[in-house]
Amino acid sequence: MEVKSSKTGVLYAFAAYIVWGLLPIYWKTLQGVPALEILAHRIVWSFAFVTMLIVLKKQWGRVGSILRDRSKLLGLVLSALLITANWYIYIWAVNSNKVVEASLGYYFNPLLVVLIGIIVLGERIDRWQIASLALAAIGVLILAFEYGRIPWISLGLAVTFALYGLAKRLVNVDSLLGLALETAVVAPIALIYLWVGTKSGGVIGDYGMSKLLLLMGAGIVTAIPLLWFANAAKSVPFATIGFIQYLSPTLNLLLGVLVFHEEFTSTHAWSFGFIWVALAVYSISRIYGLRRANLSAVQPLQGK
Template sequence: MRRFNLPQNGLLWTTSAYIVWGLTPLFYQHLRGVEAMEIFALRVLCSVPLMLVLLWVTATPFRVLKMLMVPRTFFWLFLSTACISISWYLNTWGATNGQVLMVSLAYFLTPLISILIGVIYLRERLNSLQWLALLLCACGFLYACMSLESFPWITIGIACAFGCYGVIKKQVRIDTLNGLTAETLLMVPFALFYLVSMVGQTHWESDVDNVRIFLVMTAPMTIVPLGLFAFGVARINNLSTIAVLQYIEPTLYFLLAVFVFGEAMDMERLTTFLLVWAGFIIFSIDATRRAKLAKLVGPKKLDI
């Protein structure tokens, strides 16, 4: 039973989620100068009550405590929490330290990293198009390592963390909202430890330029697009649609980095992006082809 009579257009809600996610660097410009760890800690604490509200609004049964009581589920949730924490932190650091372009590159790489992890860990077999996509992205990564002035650690860190996160989530059947609520709760002790250890040294306490308002707003900036995504993706049956929509976010990151924040787009970075873009285009073509094939032959689980 739905608590509100909302439009049921899954494409609208899912697209809206990716647009909000893609525009978040604009918000984080208001927090430049604030330590990324402080932003992360307060983002976690402020997200807990909002996650509970989101569970209620979407009429999602509360299963968090039951899930955490199962040792196997707790183990996988602990690992996924570590991965999403790294991704959140590095994303925040990049957005507040003039590295939006490299964060954008990370999200273009993530689906291909997920495929690579699947090959190594899950022994999945790839087709020729997937191998070609991986090869192009690997070339882009190696070129970046050789040509850029510093190692692209933020790009690799986010891509690997989020790629591992996706693979880990496949190991246990958990709905999106209960899963993220559990992960947020598992982050709370670490967030509290950091804030207690930094008493007297945080921007929250100084409240310079009304920074508290923006720190509190990090929670809805996290939860609102998640709610839009969870509501929308449940109403989309075509997997290829989701595979294409996910690139709205890094595309907006890229456009903001170059045309709004004025980050340098030299020949080295352009070459890296072109190789990665070629890889994800091939990946998207393959995902679309396989989704259409699955639709013809009947329901089938696809690892895309």
């Protein structure tokens, strides 16, 4: 049963990261719509869709206990602001032909999570993980020096998503309830934006039914992969998910270069090269670390 559960979990993880990796195609179909308006629709329809699922699963009673916990409530407000910023940067990047730069941010994200763990949570790391952080920093600096500017799209996505992960860890709320409450925080602002735009003759009134349906579908494409990922996290080892997560930025990169024909220069190659080597060093160090931990846990049992 455990093996079957783990296999199912891996399939859920692959499905989630494939959808996240192909999501630029969805946002590209809405390229004529301003990023802020897409964001507003994504928030509103995500809230509507997730709320419906909570009602169907009869989990609404758990919301009250979360809202009564002040620390969790503050954490949810913070995570709502962070994921909103992350969504906006990503949508804007895709529809501004910056998919390659966006993919770099999600390659860099796992290493930034390690750095935040050291600074905020006081976690200890070994020399290999230090080396991976140094290599990743070189990769980012290569782009910064070449273009004379900080790659803010990549760093913005990496920073907001890493801090979002930290906030979620500190709050520790079920992913479905968490998404419902996070979107509930910003949904009133999104609704006001859409309402004001409609009253002034813009926003919703400017688009045909097909685009309106796509905007409404933004809630579904947001929630479904998140639920798949939540199912995967219950039965799949962290190290396995760590490898699968690179599928998403890889698909982003391939879409950016091969489908959307974005520029990929030698500078990009050097920058991505350092990031990939950093991820390889980090992943290998994690695998050996987990193996050593498992061996040290098994040996005392064998002695008994």
